Amino acid sequence: MNRGGSGIRADLLVENASELITLAADPSKGGAAGPRIGSSMRDLSIISGGSVAAFNGRIVAVGETHEVRRRVEPVPDAEVIDATGMVVLPGFVDSHTHLVFAGSREKEFIQRAEGKTYLQILSAGGGILSTVRATRNATHSHLVDLGLAYLDTMMCHGTTTVEIKSGYGLSVDEELKTLRVIRELDKLHPIDVVSTFMGAHAVPPEFAGDTEGYVRHVIDDMLPAVKEEGLAEFCDVFCEEGVFSVRQSRRILEAGLALGLLPRIHADEMASLGGAELAAEIRAVSAEHLLYASEEGIRKMAEAGVTATLLPATSFTLGLGRYADARAFISAGCPVALATDFNPGTSPTLSMQFVMNVAALGMKLHPAEIICASTINAAHGLMRGNQVGSLEIGKLADMVVIDADTHLKIPYKPGTNIVDKVIKEGRLVVSEGRRIVS
Numbered sequence: 001m002n003r004g005g006s007g008i009r010a011d012l013l014v015e016n017a018s019e020l021i022t023l024a025a026d027p028s029k030g031g032a033a034g035p036r037i038g039s040s041m042r043d044l045s046i047i048s049g050g051s052v053a054a055f056n057g058r059i060v061a062v063g064e065t066h067e068v069r070r071r072v073e074p075v076p077d078a079e080v081i082d083a084t085g086m087v088v089l090p091g092f093v094d095s096h097t098h099l100v101f102a103g104s105r106e107k108e109f110i111q112r113a114e115g116k117t118y119l120q121i122l123s124a125g126g127g128i129l130s131t132v133r134a135t136r137n138a139t140h141s142h143l144v145d146l147g148l149a150y151l152d153t154m155m156c157h158g159t160t161t162v163e164i165k166s167g168y169g170l171s172v173d174e175e176l177k178t179l180r181v182i183r184e185l186d187k188l189h190p191i192d193v194v195s196t197f198m199g200a201h202a203v204p205p206e207f208a209g210d211t212e213g214y215v216r217h218v219i220d221d222m223l224p225a226v227k228e229e230g231l232a233e234f235c236d237v238f239c240e241e242g243v244f245s246v247r248q249s250r251r252i253l254e255a256g257l258a259l260g261l262l263p264r265i266h267a268d269e270m271a272s273l274g275g276a277e278l279a280a281e282i283r284a285v286s287a288e289h290l291l292y293a294s295e296e297g298i299r300k301m302a303e304a305g306v307t308a309t310l311l312p313a314t315s316f317t318l319g320l321g322r323y324a325d326a327r328a329f330i331s332a333g334c335p336v337a338l339a340t341d342f343n344p345g346t347s348p349t350l351s352m353q354f355v356m357n358v359a360a361l362g363m364k365l366h367p368a369e370i371i372c373a374s375t376i377n378a379a380h381g382l383m384r385g386n387q388v389g390s391l392e393i394g395k396l397a398d399m400v401v402i403d404a405d406t407h408l409k410i411p412y413k414p415g416t417n418i419v420d421k422v423i424k425e426g427r428l429v430v431s432e433g434r435r436i437v438s
């Protein structure tokens with residue numbers, strides 16, 4: 001071991017955590033660095049009295065505090081955080097959001113209170129389409145300002161990586177505008193942003209009654225333009241009754257894949273349409289929502305290794321009285337991830353902690369499963385599993401310090417932010433639950 005000045009350099013140390021949740025790959029199982037499935041979702045690889053050291057934004061040591069202290073040599077101005085009595089875990093990965101939009105939709109809560117369903121509000125010109133109008137009318141810089149504020153709130157609640165989908169533009173120019181805003185947010189904000197093109201989020205008014213024409217527009221005009229500017233990593237489709245059929249979804253996702261955009265899909269949210277089966281057939285990286293996924297669809301997704309990204313805050317907001325069958329996905333061997341689905345209509349929450357609360361209460365998941373689904377599995381669901389989602393040497397030093405002495409308390413207090421500190425790439429960005437302006 002290195003001693004007396006020859007240690008590994010560290011510019012950040014987080015020490016004495018009552019529980020250091022590493023989610024590190026288990027070396028006894030070959031250290032396989034994939035998502036966690038089945039009963040391994042309950043194993044968080046916890047070190048009590050744990051410490052993490054980082055240098056230049058990357059983790060350089062993980063272990064018991066005395067052990068890490070022995071191995072590393074802090075640089076003179078190193079940041080040392082004492083996490084005594086606290087839980088330290090990887091930053092949350094919010095792998096499904098629609099964060100770039102203008103306006104808000106609180107008025108729909110009244111329509112819902114009067115018994116209108118989501119699809120009824122949509123077909124009356126509300127819902128997504130009202131957000132499309134507001135977003136089209138907004139400038140790039142206004143959308144950037146709104147997005148930065150949303151990202152700040154997310155970060156104060158522990159999120160360090162977020163996926164953002166376009167889909168409130170629904171024309172070539174407006175989708176490109178949204179995707180450029182997403183790129184700008186990634187540049188300007190400490191949170192890492194992953195970009196998804198979702199031109200097939202709804203049929204815009206110009207194509208009312210001509211879904212097929214719009215599908216061709218997405219494939220022939222939008223996708224090549226998105227590809228040309230290199231604006232997205234993934235392509236997503238709202239495969240749903242009254243929106244895009246399984247056949248149309250398949251054509252769009254295959255066209256995206258041909259251009260190098262990896263497929264993800266909004267599947268079986270309101271009806272059992274065969275979206276889960278499609279996700280498996282085209283080997284989508286992730287299928288999302290899945291409230292009505294069939295048994296067959298779940299089995300096929302597990303076989304194909306498709307991540308099931310479940311969005312319980314949406315079920316909660318819509319008052320569906322029903323959640324995706326998380327237990328069935330876990331039993332089948334699907335990697336399960338959780339995300340906010342942040343959007344102005346059906347899930348206006350920016351907090352992964354709230355999602356975790358609802359997953360515990362509504363889906364009856366164990367706290368350990370919930371943490372796994374919000375970190376390492378969500379990271380794999382965004383193809384970021386080799387960078388974030390666990391506290392292991394070489395990965396980004398993205399960490400949350402939670403004001404609780406056991407991880408069991410993480411999904412325990414709905415509506416309460418228990419994040420004390422957030423560290424993004426080795427830098428303290430949130431302290432006492434507030435953004436540090438640097």
Ligand SMILES: [Zn+2]
Pocket residue numbers: 096097098266341
């Ligand atoms: Zn969504």
